[in-house]
Amino acid sequence: MDKFVKLIFVLFLPMSIFACTTSVGKLEVTSLGQVKSDEIIVVGKIKLDPVLDKIEQNLSKNLGFPFNLFETSEALHRNKIYISINNQPIDINSKEAMWHKSVTSVNLEQTFFIRVKKPKTLYYSGGLVKTELPESLSNKLIFPGGVKFVIQPSDKAVYIGTFEYYRDYNEVEKVTLQNEYNEAKNSFVNKFGNKITLRQVKALKI
């Protein structure tokens, strides 16, 4: 019995970890076909000042068998931020924030395109960067959100802006919201064509 339990543990623990780590980050849109009729595309960018350096993320790859079968840590976490954009605000400081269904990973310093169930109000609750694995509260960098956007019924795609976080000692000292609409629109048209309009929406404090 004991051996059986151990076998189950050895076989299924890595699989469950793999399943958990890949359950987030699937909201990124690469083609219009992925967007359902009740969803909209949210376009924006997250920038850090200074930019995230390789030495800030210790994502040990050599975990050994059976963890090395997946080699997911680099691809999942390197230079990525887990952001929450949804029809409800979440507490980004909470332990469970990372696993909330609204959280998706996007590349830092790059325009992101994600799909969200069309809300009346869209909330940006902030983001998380993993600095070390395995995960704990002390090895995450937290970037606050706390803004909302009013969505029109006719909206198919909205641009929310570029959030830039000025940090020192890995604490956020200032957040600016920049307007890079023209750049984002060019990327949007290159990716999806001219079929739908990208509307710029104004950020409001929650």
Added chain:
Amino acid sequence: MPLFITRTIGLRIFLLLGFAVLTSSCSSTSEEIVDPNNKNVSLIYGYIEMREAKRTLNWLSFRRYRPSAQRYYAKIYDGLFYHIGVEHGSYQVEKFGSYGNRSNHGMIFTFGASGKNQTAIKIKKPGLYNVGTYKYVAEKDRRGNRTKFSFKKSKIPSEKELLTELLRSVKTNHSDYVHQIKWIENRLAKL
């Protein structure tokens, strides 16, 4: 007896993992050679008394946060730690630890990924920077285990004693660094 074996296996796994973590973190940023003629760098130093940790201070890393991320590994001498040439920016002690031996496993102490600790210092121009003299204090977590720690400011050794030791170490190991030696001597002359 089975318990003992389990413990031994557990210890071996722990040691292997600890070694892997230590080697991976050490290899991520190698110790850079600082040009002795570079007048734009600073000497940063401090001291930790580790008696309460029941471990020896064997290694320590400084982190720079601004203008860009950088990690510097310090030279250690009996609680004294220093780096001969760091560039300007926001610094603090990030991690420190001890190597394992026959009777003790290695330990890594970390201040976590974000936020300032007592050793935080901003280096704006080249010179001699002291991050402080501290005593390691073991603290209990909710379960009563001594997994946490804090730093308590200490006056032992005195700044003069520490600088005397620093000067001796720099003259022995980095005799080409005349600017750094001059800074220490100038500070000692004022004490």
